[in-house]
Amino acid sequence: MKVLSKNSDELILLAIVSDTVRKGDYLLIEDGKLNRKMIVQIYDEDYLSSQTLIEDIVRDEVINASSAENLHDPLNIGKLSRMIRDARLFRTKIRGTIDTSGRMSRDFTWIPSRVQSKIRRLSIPELDAYVCRTGNFPIKIGKTRGDNEEFDIYADDLDGKLNIVTGRKECGKSHLAKILIKRLVEHGAFVVVFDLNDEYSGLAINHDGSPSSLANQIKVLQCGDGLTFSLEYCGKAAISNVLKNALDTPAASMREFFRIWDWLDNKDCLNIEALGKAVNTWNVNELVRDALISRFHLIQGSRLFLQNHGEGVRFEKIFSKGKGAAIVVCMAKITPIVRRMIVELILNKLVDLLENEIIPPIFLFAEEAHLYLRDTYWEDITSRMRHFGICPTFITNQPDAIGDAIYRQVDNIFLFNFTNDADLDRISRVSLADNDTIRSIVKTLSHRHCLAIGKMVSDLPVVVEVAELEMLAFGETRKFFSRRVEQRF
Amino acid sequence: MGMILKSTEFDFTEFQLSLDRSVDPSLSSNLRKDLLGKTIAFSHYDEKSHIPIGKYGSQTDPSNAETVTPIKSIQEVTLVAAVDSSSIRIAETENGCLYAIKCGVAFATNSQPLMHFKLGPMLFYLSEETVKKSELDYRIANLVLFDVEYAKRLVRIQIERAIQTYLSNHLLNSIILVDGSLNASPFENKGRNIKKIAENCSIHRNVLFGISKSTSFRVLNKISAALIQSADAAYMNIQVIIQSISRTTIGDNLLVKFGSRDSPILRVDIACCTEGISHSLGKLVANDSMAGGYPETLRLAHHVSTLTNMEVSCLKAYLLSNFDITQLESADIRKTLLGSIPR
Secondary structure (H helix, E strand, O other), rough: OOEEEOOOOOOEEEEEEOOOOOOOOOOEEOOOOOOOOEEEEEEEEOOOOHHHHHHHHHHHHHHHHHHHEEEOOOOOOOHHHHHHHHEEEEEEEEEEEEOOOOOOEEEOOOOOOOEEEEEEEEEEEHHHHHHHHOOOOOOEEEEEEEOOOOEEEEEEOOOOOEEEEEEEOOOOOHHHHHHHHHHHHHHOEEEEEEEOOOOOOHHEEEEEOOEEOOOEEEEEEEEEEEEOOOOOHHHHHHHHHHHHHHOOHHHHHHHHHHHHHHHHOHHHHHHHHHHHHHHOOOOHHHHHHHHHHHHHHHHHOOOOOOOOOOOOOHHHHOOOOOOOEEEEOOOOOOHHHHHHHHHHHHHHHHHHHHHHOOOOOOOEEEEEEOOOOOHHHHHHHHHHHHHHEEEEEEOOOOOOHHOOHHHHOOOOEEEEEOHHHHHHHHHHHOOOHHEEEEEEEHHHOOOOOEEEEEEEEEEOOEEEEEEOOOEEOOOOOHHHHHHHHHHHH | OOOOHHHHOOOHHHHHHHHHHHHHHHOHHHHHHOOOOOOOOOOHHHHHHHOOOOOOOHHHHOOOOHOOOEEOOOOOOOEEEEEEEEEEEEEEEOOOEEEEEEEEEEEEEOEEEEEEEEEEEEEEEEHHHHHHHHHOHHHHHHHHOHHHHHHHHHHHHOOOOOOHHHHHHOOOOOOEEEEEEOOOOOOOOOOHHHHHHHHHHHHHOOOOEEEEOOOOOOEEEEEEEHHOOOOOOOEOOOOHHHHHHOOOOOOOOEEEEEEOOOOOOEEEEEOOOOOOOHHHHHHHHHHHHOHOEEEEHHHHHHHHHHOOOHHHHHHHHHHHHHHOEEEEEEEHHHHHHHOOOOO
């Protein structure tokens, strides 16, 4: 491999076909004369093309198509010619140079010699050593493409950060999210998952149906089955936010609701039954009463609240154990309005608990959050809630559903395959890596391969083949014909 | 211009008048008279491959139309073999030059291509020493050493004759097509010359064709009018004319139109046609495709034998990596001296 040319922060390398490097690989260019090293990453691969080369290829094809060829090539020039025809150009981005102390820096003030430079593939462990990428809580997410070495990120780099997992559907986003959750819980972290498609409950079960190693640490909650709160535990602020933001209760009705709440609280009988009676008998304008009654019926119908006195879910109890835990909130078979109520209620309660330092910081995984998170919450999560200790990870196949404001604050992106230019445009405009790298590499990523970008990889994008999961990966697409095939055999 | 003046006293007006007077009578006064009303075909830098399309004025009256013989396709399955080659100089050393050559041999029968052979690229080094060892005449050897064009021709002739000799010995009842006329060349080896090839063809009942894309004999353009007007494939015997100009040609000399109305007129030499010229041409037309009025096998052999830029680059790389050669940089002296304004 040889350095051919340079354009801005790009180096173009010439390689013959026997050089087994691929898009996404890192290369080390060692200039023996200057005694300096440069690290570049391949973002695109092309043929060496010239007009005469193309003419030669076309001419040979036409000749071979017209009659069978027999070669007598005593000097074996044909072999050289075939090598030139198969020669590749690797377009690379300069990621940094190695200074005299052996550390990586962003000093691009020199270019390597075309003649003296030696180029070799750089393994990810070598790259990690140059950038001193290390941490206390490794998360094995898979293998690096090419050298097939185990690839770790560190939970430390996800902690307190905003993370996004995105890619087109069925490319392995949820699969990766499950690996992250599993490893975080193993490291003792507390995780809340908003599970839209009822697929994360599989974390508690192995492939063979036996309980997984995390079975006791995964708590699956769904409406009517575990996901119930007492009004007292939720508190006035959380319930009023549900009424205001999820149920669009007018201001006048909200005032009456506060009076009713205070009255019940004073009487020490905060429960659904008492709330229902109070709403129905409260001396108030008819329109306000109607508004409150309709909201009450929605609350009652949601099955989110205990009818009488009882304990219900208490996050501090789940998150106070010595080892990590994950709460999976199933939202698959419920109406959008109840979904919004659940999210509003849980986020409010978590913020309340975090504010009062009752629970430690938590990791929040939100699948297709745009379907249940109101617009104003996005900014809340990325700015305010992060400071309380909610570390969000959004999983989506619609990158345009996440606003630019979120992308600009993002710390880590797991980018799976996208073929749509509009989606790639959206991400590359605001992402942590350059446009060329994202456009070229992401388009050609295969199933369960992702481009890891951001702080977790020290801002050096790495292509990772996501590992298999030992647990059940619910959430695969249910298909009509696969069932018919099962019945047939 | 009389007396010699100092540079500051030089009268340029007088100089121009004197110059006009001395140059004028020689050229321009008769130009109008000579060219008025003439049919003209402009020349090109690569003059060899350009022929006029259509007819000159003098060709409009076909006085020798009776000599045109139509070619009738004779459906006898016969193998047609065509040979072509190309050579270039790729390097120069202190005592010689290195030439690359590539040959193409194409086979067809029943108007269908069978296969083709690509031979080369191969390298030939011509130096005083190598030329001395050859059978070449002393004067021809010197010519080859000093003139690149002759050297390239030598290399081509030697290789082509070797292949033609092989084909003439190994094929039976076939047609062998050669690019160019069937001329004896001073560059041939004694054992592999065109006469020997013709003898072999005669023994093995092969017919040898030499087909030229263009000819240096301008007189042939003038007598081709009848053939141009012929609607179908036809030929004219021009033996008398060619024999009066060149004595090194073997076989019968023809002007042939292989295709229909707009096909080009080609000079064809034919040797060893024991069954007659018409019969041999008929078999050729039946067994080789004549798209564009030129045998497809020869066209294929030409394309196969063409040295490409990439092959030349590969040869240079091969030399550098295998022979411990030190490369000297070179420059285009014409460009250096005259500048690079395109002509």
